[in-house]
Amino acid sequence: MRLALFTDTFFPQTNGVALTLNRLTRHLERRGIEHLLFTPKSAPEEQYAGSIRPIASIPFLLYPECRLALPNLPAIRKQLSAFQPDLLHMATPFNLGLCGLRYANTHNLPHVISYHTHFDRYLEYYRLQKIVPLYWRYMRWFHQTCDATFAPSQETIDTLRMQGFQRLRLWSRGVDCTFYTPAARNTDSVKERYGITAPLLLLFVGRIAPEKDIATLAQAMQQLPDNVRSQMHLLVVGDGPMLPELRSQVPGNVTFTGYKHGEELAELYASADLFVFPSSTETFGNVVLEAMASGLPVIGVNAGGVKDLVMPGVTGSLVEPRRADVLAEEISRLAALPSLLADMGREARNHALRQSWESIFDGLIRDYEEAIETRRANREIKTG
Incomplete structure (x- = not known):
């Protein structure tokens, strides 16, 4: 051929x-x-x-x-x-x-x-x-x-x-499950690098653009109750036209890293506790599968190709698109259930191993x- x-x-x-x-x-x-x-x-x-x-x-x-x-x-x-x-x-x-x-x-x-x-x-x-x-x-x-x-x-x-x-x-x-793997976890190093003290690390990876619904995530972080917000930090990995605007809108527990590649990206995936991906426009969602391979549970939206990847209650959860209040509620709920996060992370990894x-x-x-x-x-x- x-x-x-x-x-x-x-x-x-x-x-x-x-x-x-x-x-x-x-x-x-x-x-x-x-x-x-x-x-x-x-x-x-x-x-x-x-x-x-x-x-x-x-x-x-x-x-x-x-x-x-x-x-x-x-x-x-x-x-x-x-x-x-x-x-x-x-x-x-x-x-x-x-x-x-x-x-x-x-x-x-x-x-x-x-x-x-x-x-x-x-x-x-x-x-x-x-x-x-x-x-x-x-x-x-x-x-x-x-x-x-x-x-x-x-x-x-x-x-x-x-x-x-x-x-x-x-x-x-x-997904390459030998590259994206829980074995790359190095949370202490990542937190030290970005000056993070909160116990729970959230992660978003993708283009910082309107069609990724990144504004919904920013609003959700603002709407978290004070006692929940103080316990978590969000890393946003990526770049795009909305970055300057978002920098001025997000609370202090959000850090923008720019694009990351290779082993550094794999380390960031594995070092997080929860992957949050609000985009409703995906035909698939490669970053979701990479997060799952890294042992992360996923909060996605019930729209686009992501809904074919995430099994609610098993590998993560799905929420209504473009609803910052609903997303904030789900982040708060899962943050209070560390054993459930761990279980869903293991199931997410098992699913990725079959892809x-x-x-x-x-x-x-x-x-x-x-x-x-x-x-x-x-x-x-x-x-x-």
Whole structure:
């Protein structure tokens, strides 16, 4: 199999799509599957090697840290013609995804598309609700010729099916349980580093942006009773456009760390006592699974892909979205139940241990092969 991938975000950018695709390319290399990946250039040229093809880009208006590709179509077509892909995978529906889609349809090649982000829900946070119908019209057009649409959760599949999408397949996400592990716990060191004296450590990891409902968490921390607030401290790991505003709003028991990676991030996960993630726009929630692998119970919201991950009363709890008062009540309730937190943390770890990246990526490769064979069989029927 020769595979061409098109994505408008990739490592070293820090988001679920970029990190998942980075893991996928490494898995393809281990399996000996030849591939090219086209992505906007977001780092020095020397950081791209092997199968990665960086494309000139400019910052994207709504997400300045993300890039909008300025593709050289003849150059991309020349590379694809030389490579002769058996299948094309469009991971995003923007400029580079359109390049891949056009090439696949022009040459009648098998092609699949993955759906990673509920952009329709994002639009509400940026006061652009009026263009949601146009968004869905465009997305139905983009997906209509594909041999499969991959979605990361059952909630996302149900959403797409309601919008008229067909040929839907589940492509879930895994977690590295040897990297994200309770063994990385070093609470005393973390507390000393950030000047924390409270006994209970809460954690949020993600982009500090409106669509992550981070304002709901900030309000919940303000609404905690004084006796509860004094017993806990929240670490917010990430960065984004709302950071300056939130810094001026949160109480003194909230610390912003910026983006963290590698062993330092794994240590922060494992050193916390409770993961709090109020986002209602997730198609999956990679950070939730990383927290669970680290032995953390999770307070999430009963919306989006997170509700497929958290088992209420077993691995954590789910609360009503965008309700700071309800979130504050749940934080207060669980803070008073340390033995329950410990039990849910162990169950969360057990759940994560069953989510292997290797098996998930091998399943995706089988879906690739099926798309190629189905397209080939249909072509033979039409010609024979």
